[in-house]
Amino acid sequence: MRKTVVHIFFTCFLVFGVSSLQSCKTASILKTSSDSYAKTNPADIEVFMSKKPTKKFIEIGTVTSSKNVGIFSRTQEKTYKELKEKAASIGGNAIINLTEDISQVKGVVIRYTE
Incomplete structure (x- = not known):
């Protein structure tokens, strides 16, 4: 009985743990216009x-x-695809000044004016 309870608990913990990793925030946008x-x-x-x-262009x-x-x-x-999706969501045409460190990739979203 105790072994079954431990097994069920471990299974639930594993399912919730994996699903919570999938919902972590991995991208963000900061509008400057x-x-x-x-x-x-x-x-x-x-x-x-x-x-x-x-x-x-304008930033x-x-x-x-x-x-x-x-x-x-x-x-x-995957990281670049996500950057492009976020840039497109605010009407961007390109990403410039791309910088990368050990934990993240960051860039400036621009929109062409001509």
Whole structure:
């Protein structure tokens, strides 16, 4: 009987623990413009590591994505996809000044003006 109770408790703990890791906040947006823009397509978001686009633009926010969820590392592809989704949600066309440290990736969201 005691063994069954321990087994059930462990199973519940494992299920709730894994599901809570899935719901951890991994990305954030900080709008730096009071203007609102229509959402854009995440697949169309350009990412500039060091150079900047030649088109004229305005900065509309910053996005940050965690490289880890709990004790698990996330792939670069997943992290960048999340950055693009967040940038698109505020109407961005590109992400510039991308910086990366041991725990997160961060960039400035821009919108083209021409």
